[in-house]
Amino acid sequence: MNNEVNLLEFKPKFLTNLIAYSREENDGYFSFRFITPALSNETILNWTCVEIIKLLNGETTLKDIVDYFVTKYKAPREVVYNDVVSIIQNFLDLQLLTWEGTNPFIDKYKFELGYGFSAYLADYKDVSKIIGYFKKANIMDEEKRNSQYRYINPYVDVVNLVNAETLKSGFLTKAQFIFVLEKEDKIRGVFFSMNNMKINVNSLIAVIMDDDTNVEDKFLEYVISMIPQISKKSIKKFRLYLSDNDNIENTIFKEGHFVKGVTLEDELGYNQNVVEYNYCI
Incomplete structure (x- = not known):
């Protein structure tokens, strides 16, 4: 993975066309079914993940997302940063994101x-x-x-x-x-x-x-x-x-x-x- 600066400038876009359906459950959780070979069953996501999905529009940087949650929840920046990076990495592993240019999460060994x-x-x-x-x-x-x-x-x-x-x-x-x-x-x-x-x-x-x-x-x-x-x-x-x-x-x-x-x-x-x-x- 490249350095933190490159990560913060990354602008991934969530592939919303891969959401077969979503349903709100109890206690702030949501059920999702994604059209991806990585998942065949329903996935339960919390509200933070759902908010991040909405922010992954191809224009918002990871820095913007981190700033948003730090301001909203008054949480320590390092904790928010680590959580956001972890969630983005999981979405990439599930092949749910696209992007323009290089992806600092993926080493292309160019x-x-x-x-x-x-x-x-x-x-x-x-x-x-x-x-x-x-x-x-x-x-x-x-x-x-x-x-x-x-x-x-x-x-x-x-x-x-x-x-x-x-x-x-x-x-x-x-x-x-x-x-x-x-x-x-x-x-x-x-x-x-x-x-x-x-x-x-x-x-x-x-x-x-x-x-x-x-x-x-x-x-x-x-x-x-x-x-x-x-x-x-x-x-x-x-x-x-x-x-x-x-x-x-x-x-x-x-x-x-x-x-x-x-x-x-x-x-x-x-x-x-x-x-x-x-x-x-």
Whole structure:
């Protein structure tokens, strides 16, 4: 999280369209049902949370909100500040907020790669842009996939790669990592992987990247170096799968980094074998 000054200038907006209904209960509490993959049941909020929801209009800063409650309740500023920040963080975790510009609550791990390209860690607000990029690359149609296609895990149903709810749900698990390659505010590449929750392995899901990036090696190097650092789970290796008809030298990955492992015979049916490659950290 960035410093307190940046937090105080943050102007989040509550996504009121995600409120299915709200109902006032006894003793100043309210029942809410939100349309979000993070919650399936009713949520009980106190009046302070409801007031904060009303103040989250995209124009009011966190400083304004803190000042409002300090004045209204004559409460210590530090206590109010900590409470407001905690509530905002909870709303972000539930994917109930949007914002313009940067979000000081979310570390994007942005890194300049040269030639005007930068890499950053995506969050739920980036989902629509990522899906748009995937669709542009025609990943749904194997015969029409353009040159942006670099790797798609053969076990993955590509329908889920262009499903907003699936991608948003993935961010809730803290096991999904999507890094974006960007230039001049346009997506030029996406690296998508997920941790296997049972073993210390990060499995590659998809890598889609434009041809003329000039920084693909730097992008991959940066992402592979960052994921073990930010993962909630210890990662010992990265893993990818290729059909035995594919040559890893024809992919964006090079043998020597990813070492050939076992061959899983007839894994995909129709006599299609799958070869496992591992990159040990």
